[in-house]
Amino acid sequence: MKEYLDKNIKEQSVAMQNSKVVSVRFKQEDKHTVRVYKDGYVGVAGAVGGCDLKELEKKAEERLAFGIGYPEIPSAPARKRVERKVENFDETHFVGKVESLLERLTAVCPKFIFSNKAYISEKESAYRNDCGTELSFRNEVITVALSIKDKGSANIMDTFFGYETRHYDEDKIVQYAKKLHNDYFRTVEVEDGVYPVIIGNDFLTQAVNHFEGRLYTLGASLLSGKLGEKVFNERVSIISDYMSPRGSQCFFDDEGVFFEDGKYYYVKNGVLTGLLATKKYKNDFGLEISGCAAAAYDSIPNASVRENGFFVQPTDKNIKEITRGKAILLNTYSGGDFTPAGDYSTPVMVGFLIEDGEIKGRINGSFNVSGNLFKLLGDDFLGAIPEETPSEMPGINLVMNMKVMK
Numbered sequence: 001m002k003e004y005l006d007k008n009i010k011e012q013s014v015a016m017q018n019s020k021v022v023s024v025r026f027k028q029e030d031k032h033t034v035r036v037y038k039d040g041y042v043g044v045a046g047a048v049g050g051c052d053l054k055e056l057e058k059k060a061e062e063r064l065a066f067g068i069g070y071p072e073i074p075s076a077p078a079r080k081r082v083e084r085k086v087e088n089f090d091e092t093h094f095v096g097k098v099e100s101l102l103e104r105l106t107a108v109c110p111k112f113i114f115s116n117k118a119y120i121s122e123k124e125s126a127y128r129n130d131c132g133t134e135l136s137f138r139n140e141v142i143t144v145a146l147s148i149k150d151k152g153s154a155n156i157m158d159t160f161f162g163y164e165t166r167h168y169d170e171d172k173i174v175q176y177a178k179k180l181h182n183d184y185f186r187t188v189e190v191e192d193g194v195y196p197v198i199i200g201n202d203f204l205t206q207a208v209n210h211f212e213g214r215l216y217t218l219g220a221s222l223l224s225g226k227l228g229e230k231v232f233n234e235r236v237s238i239i240s241d242y243m244s245p246r247g248s249q250c251f252f253d254d255e256g257v258f259f260e261d262g263k264y265y266y267v268k269n270g271v272l273t274g275l276l277a278t279k280k281y282k283n284d285f286g287l288e289i290s291g292c293a294a295a296a297y298d299s300i301p302n303a304s305v306r307e308n309g310f311f312v313q314p315t316d317k318n319i320k321e322i323t324r325g326k327a328i329l330l331n332t333y334s335g336g337d338f339t340p341a342g343d344y345s346t347p348v349m350v351g352f353l354i355e356d357g358e359i360k361g362r363i364n365g366s367f368n369v370s371g372n373l374f375k376l377l378g379d380d381f382l383g384a385i386p387e388e389t390p391s392e393m394p395g396i397n398l399v400m401n402m403k404v405m406k
Contacts, residue, residue, distance in 0.1 A: 001072050002057065003129040005033040005254060007297070012091060013119035014098045016146075019106050021099050031297035033254075036060040042070035046298030070300055071283035075256040077132030082243075082251050086140040086166045091120050097170070101144070104174045109181040116147040116160075123248075127256040135258065137250040141393075142168050146177070150184070159184060159332050159350050164248070165392035172390035186361035188353045190404065196327040196382055197369050197402040198319060198354070201311045201395055203346075204238070207338055207373055208305050211238075211266055213277035217285040222342050222373065223272055231272045232377040238267040240291065240309040247393065249309065254301050255279050255293040264290050266310070276303040311396045312384040320357035322383045322399050327354040330369065342373035369402045376400045 008030050015023040029048070034056040036043045043063035045056045098118045105114055121143070126136040144163040149155065161180065163173050210221040217224075223231060242251040243262025252258035255278060266274045277287035278301050292309060293301035316322050319329075329352040336346020351363045371380060380401040387394040 001037045001074055001129060001131060002060075003035045003037075003127070003256065004053075005035075005295075005297075006124075006126045007031045008124045009121065010123075011119055011121040012094055013117050014095055015117045016098070016102065017115045019102050019114045021095060021102065024095055032056065033295070033297045034060045035300075036064060037070065037072035038064055040069055040071065041066075042068050042300060044068075044298060044300060046296070048297065068300060070280055073279040073282065073289075074129060074131040075133045078258075079134045080251075080258070081136045081138075083138045084140065084166065084245065084248075085138075086120065086142055086168075089120075089142065089168050094118075094120055097168070098144075101170055101173060104170070105146075105177050108174060108178040111151050111185060112177075112181055113149040113151055114146050115149070115157075116145045118142075118144040123250075125250045125252075127252055127254075129256060133256050135252045135256060137252065139248050139250070141166060141248050144173060148180075155349075157332075161389055163389065163391045167392060169390075176390040183352060183359045184350075184362050187364045188361040190328065190353055190363050190367070190406075192405045193403075194401050195404050196319075196323050196325075196399055197404065198327060198329040198385075198397045198399050199333075199369070199402075200330070200387070200397055203336070203344070203398060204312060205305055205310055206336065206344075207342075208276070208310055210373075211276050211310075212303055213275040213281040213285060213287045214303070216275050217281075217287070226272050227275070229272060230270045231374070232267060232270045233379065233381040234270040235315050235383065236267055236270050236377050236381055237265060237313040238310065239313050240264045240266075240306070240311075242291070242306075242309070249306055253291045253293040253306065254295045255289075257289055257291040257293065259291060266290070276305070278303050312398055314386055314396060315383040316385050318357065318385055318388070319354060319399065322385070324356045327399070328352070328363070328369075328404060329354055329359065333369075338373060343370070344373060344376065345370040365406060367404055367406045369404055371400065371402045376402065 011027045013025045032051045033046045043060040045059035122140045124138045128134045147157045148159045150158040210223050215221045276292045277290050278293040281287045282289050294304035295301040332350035333346050333348040338344050353360045382399040387397050
């Protein structure tokens with residue numbers, strides 16, 4: 001069997017520094033992959049930019065001699081194309097729009113300095129094999145990523161927010177930034193204790209190695225031996241969803257695997273139902289393929305979390321539906337991790353106190369939040385809600401009872 005994967009990226013980016021546009025960059029990148037499977041082995045050849053397909057095929061066939069074991073499992077014959085386009089936006093005026101945005105942000109947020117970048121990107125992926133599978137995906141999106149510095153701070157960055165859309169709306173960004181500015185400079189005190197904490201889905205992705213099929217099979221995962229068992233709260237469902245119109249991820253993986261509705265459940269109603277598994281993991285360990293294969297253009301696929309590929313399915317619309325008491329929203333935090341026993345802790349640089357569903361102000365000073373994976377997604381799990389940002393493609397926030405210490 002032979003399979004072909006082509007990826008193309010076009011991007012116009014505008015860099016911002018000290019609330020001014022400082023540079024504009026145009027990028028185009030083309031990558032091509034050919035894989036040849038024979039007698040339980042695979043040969044791979046790749047190229048960046050223009051390429052001679054016949055030459056790539058020849059190189060891939062020659063590299064079968066390297067003896068890299070990989071099963072030949074053809075994807076089911078299928079033809080499918082998905083396109084998602086930016087609407088009513090003239091990219092020739094992109095720089096002017098960013099300059100206009102910065103002027104308005106500076107006016108409504110006088111104590112903030114804005115940096116980072118905005119970009120409009122177009123990505124196209126195509127997969128085909130000689131067994132009748134032809135898949136293609138084209139996605140356009142506008143992204144505004146803002147790093148924000150408090151003018152009175154010595155920090156390089158104090159807070160941030162991002163905006164992803166196919167329907168650019170400058171007013172939404174300005175309104176959100178104005179509210180963030182007002183909330184940030186209204187400080188409140190919080191005592192140590194256990195609170196409902198609103199944390200990004202990146203909390204979950206830090207534990208993703210415990211869902212990795214090879215580690216699971218080798219007994220190196222906290223979940224090893226628990227496939228088919230209830231491991232978390234019945235309200236927890238961990239899912240990939242590659243067909244969501246709000247997403248940006250290609251609906252098929254680098255092995256041409258896809259699901260008609262785009263969904264794959266790793267956990268469903270608290271029960272462990274799947275693992276990160278490629279075609280090789282199916283062959284070696286008998287695991288169900290989960291559509292998570294990712295590969296460099298010149299290498300074999302590995303199990304990986306793709307964008308929109310590992311998150312807790314929302315249970316509620318907003319924090320008010322979960323609690324009207326005090327809660328803490330984490331805004332800027334980093335360095336958190338899990339211990340081998342599943343204990344989690346992360347320092348938080350910026351967090352906000354919420355009461356009755358409304359932000360009361362920024363918590364004065366930094367603090368730490370902690371808990372254990374099985375408790376946080378077990379008895380301490382309260383729900384999952386869409387991130388409240390101006391973005392058309394919001395992330396998911398988890399709400400869990402966590403220990404908070406200054």
